[in-house]
Amino acid sequence: MNMSLTSKNSKKKIQAEEEILGLESYIRDFWRFLPLPVCYVNPVNIILDIDEVFSGFSGYQPTEIIGEDLRKLFVSSEQTEEFEKEILKKEIVLNREMVFVRKDKKKIPVNISAMQRKDEKGEFIGYFFSLTDISESKKFQERLEKEVEKKTEDLKEKIGELERMNKIMIGRELKMVELKGKIEQLEKQQKNRK
């Protein structure tokens, strides 16, 4: 009786371990497949895990960055603090604009999105965040803004020119009216003399 119970328990244990191994392999493959830089952070803002894409994006090997403070990865500590406060309050934070600092100190504008993790009691145990490189769209936006600025300047210049021309034209018109008046006056004077 006892033997069969022990054997059942041991079978269950083996099954559970196999399931965990299956889960491990699933998680590993999933993290490897994810095309986004993803990072896992604990409630005291220490980086606990990153995926391979994050490693490539940041320039840090997992062994170098895991255990570091999140603030190491962003230009502004104030902004990072605000983000940390926000993820404490909200389950999901979407597309917050920040500036990321790579290992080689290169700064990259990113959109950061995050999702809380909770334990079985519903207590906050950390969060995942992912990054989207917005350098290209930022460059495009800046180009567009510069172009709009330049076009506005050109337009202002053209308007100024038109206004100047207008003033000149009006001045000439008035002068002609004045001269016409003078001519008429002179003609009248001449007639009177005759």
Next chain:
Amino acid sequence: MINKEELNKLLEVKGEVKGVVFQTDGKYILEKEGEEGIKKLEKRVKELGFPIDYRKGKALDLHPIGLRIVSLLLIKDTFDWSDGEIRNMGYITPTTSFIVKLLMKFFVSFMKFMNEVPRYWEEHYTVGKLETVKLDDETKDAILHLKDIKIHPLFCLYLEGYFERMYQFIVGKGGRCRETECMFKGASYHEYVFNLKK
């Protein structure tokens, strides 16, 4: 030079260890010494006839605890590493360990983590007991005692690095760990002291 007889004696030590430790050893060697390095180590392990699989071993399978030390000694000997490098290997290990990932929900606060540390030990080893003997949430000071396990001084050093990194997962890079009492130096337990760098 490594003596095979001495290594074989280690296998007689009672107790078991989970396969995850060989996975993390393998990852460290691969990162540090490359593919050539790991092949060199595998060749050495095979020649000596030890059943260590650094690549495909299952994380949760149990192995004789002596193999844990055999692996450390062979790594140190094969690459002619200093003791400090073995400590560094322990220090790097929590960043790549699957079991550490399973325990991530405990890395939420100093108190929670320290109270769960004994469980961490049980997840890896079937012998030895890790006990929290002092905790100060304000200063983040802690003392752990590791009892009923005396295998090899190199393992003490490896654990010192390992515990330091785990501690840093909670307190940041300023966290330090030192083994202040050791069973190889006459103490009845291994004492690990944790504090923040001043």
